[in-house]
Amino acid sequence: MEDELREVSQSLVVELAGSIGLRNSRLAQSVIGPLFRPVTDRLARIGLTFDRNALQSGLSRAMGITLEDFASQVTSRGAQVFPPEGPLLVISNHPGTYDSLVVASQLRRDDLHFISGDIPFLRKLPHANQYFYCISDQENGRMLAARKAIRHLQEGGAMLVYGFGHIDPDPQIYEGAAELIDHWSPSIDLFVKAAPQTRILVAMVSGVVSPKWRNSILYQLRSNPVDRRRLVEFGQVSYQLLFPRRLMTSPRISFSQPAGVEELRRESGTQQVLPAVIARAKALLSDHLEWVKTLN
Numbered sequence: 001m002e003d004e005l006r007e008v009s010q011s012l013v014v015e016l017a018g019s020i021g022l023r024n025s026r027l028a029q030s031v032i033g034p035l036f037r038p039v040t041d042r043l044a045r046i047g048l049t050f051d052r053n054a055l056q057s058g059l060s061r062a063m064g065i066t067l068e069d070f071a072s073q074v075t076s077r078g079a080q081v082f083p084p085e086g087p088l089l090v091i092s093n094h095p096g097t098y099d100s101l102v103v104a105s106q107l108r109r110d111d112l113h114f115i116s117g118d119i120p121f122l123r124k125l126p127h128a129n130q131y132f133y134c135i136s137d138q139e140n141g142r143m144l145a146a147r148k149a150i151r152h153l154q155e156g157g158a159m160l161v162y163g164f165g166h167i168d169p170d171p172q173i174y175e176g177a178a179e180l181i182d183h184w185s186p187s188i189d190l191f192v193k194a195a196p197q198t199r200i201l202v203a204m205v206s207g208v209v210s211p212k213w214r215n216s217i218l219y220q221l222r223s224n225p226v227d228r229r230r231l232v233e234f235g236q237v238s239y240q241l242l243f244p245r246r247l248m249t250s251p252r253i254s255f256s257q258p259a260g261v262e263e264l265r266r267e268s269g270t271q272q273v274l275p276a277v278i279a280r281a282k283a284l285l286s287d288h289l290e291w292v293k294t295l296n
Contacts, residue, residue, distance in 0.1 A: 008044035009037065011120040042241045043121075051125040059112060059131055064105035070098050070240050071208075072248035076106045077291055078255035082201050084109070087153045088258070089191055091184070091277060092203035093177065093285075094162035095170035096233040099205045102251045109158040115145050146190065153195035161188070163281065167229045170209035171289060172252070174229070181281045189272050192261045200264060200273065202256040202281045204288045208249055210236055252295065254288040256280050 013036065046069055053062035067074065082088065090112070092103055104112055116122060116132045118141070123129055133145040133152075149159050162168075163184035171177035192198050209229075213219075213236040222228045240247055259280075267276035 004048060005041065005044050008047055008121065008124045009040040011124050012040035012043055013037075014120055036238075039238050039241045042244070046241075047121060047125055047128075051128045054125075054131070055127040058110040059128075060104055060108045060110055062128070063101045067098060067101040067105055067251075069244065070237075070249065071102070071251050074102055074106060074251045074253065075295060076253045076255070077288075078257075079106050079108075079253075082107065082109075082255060082258055083199055085156065087156050087195055087198040088158040088201060089153065089188070089198050090158065090160045090201045090203055091163050091188060091281070092160060093168045093171070093181075093205055093281075094164060094166070095205055095208050096167040096229060097208045097237055097249075099208050099251075100160065102205050102208065102253050103160055103203050106253055106255075107158070107160075111152075111156075112158045112160055113149065113152050114160050115149055146187065150191055150194040153191060153198050159191070161185075161191075163188075163277075166226050167233065169225075169229065170206055170214075171204070171285060172206040172292060173209045173211060173214045176225070178282055178285055181278055181285065184274065184278055184281070186272070186274055188274050188277060192273055196261050199258040199260060200277065201258045202277065202284050204254045204281070204284050205251060206288065206292060207252045209233070210247060210249055212247070213239070252288070252292050254284055254291065256284050 046066060050062050050066045053065050057065075082090075088109065090103065090107065092099070100114060112131065114132050116134050118134045118136050122132050122134060133148040135141045135145045138144070149161075153159055164180050165185050168180055169175065169177045188200075192200065209232060213232050216232065216235060218231045218235045219228050222231055236247070259276075261273060264273035264276040265271055267279070268274070
């Protein structure tokens, strides 16, 4: 177990070095390793526990158990509407931190799969890794991951994709969440064209970023909005790993009504579902924020 823990922790050190463009620098890893070892060791331990739970209890339960290390309570709305089986494409905003844990724990579909970057940490989790289609550095890496996702939908599985593709503003904390929905990826139509029986569900997550970290000095260290949000995410999650349960968030999630491909095409007035998905996502976000106000 300890050898396995060290190996997974080292993969996280490599990932941290890669985040600053020094993945292959042994010098950078030798500096980052001791500095962040308490963070990487704890995350490695959480990851290995998640991997065992995914094997023994299924993905959804494993995600929920893991989320307990970071969040005190998840409040959901609309979780009763999604189909328990059959091809399902869940399109979500991506405020970062542990939003995928929030979605998966509430969706309760153990056949839910994800498209992810090629993260060495995930490759070290043999059971959980099967749920992730990682985009490799190969020239056609993105297309290969998309083909796997399409095949999974064609076989009746569920997929989670992020509409924007980059880290979004947490709509409870940042401004500009609605505007970014206009930039959701047209690849959504690629999936449903190849798997036309797919039902589509929109999810909206908020409350995963702490106001304390949004207002920290880290936010001021970058000028690019996406980089700012990434740095805040890094600071918050590192703090939560270093000081377990000292900071616990209260995520909120809303789900739309599921819709079929033809229904969305009629709403769009074209053969593309994306315009209708964007309209539904904006309406869901507006309703979600009004609902959140009633919880505070």
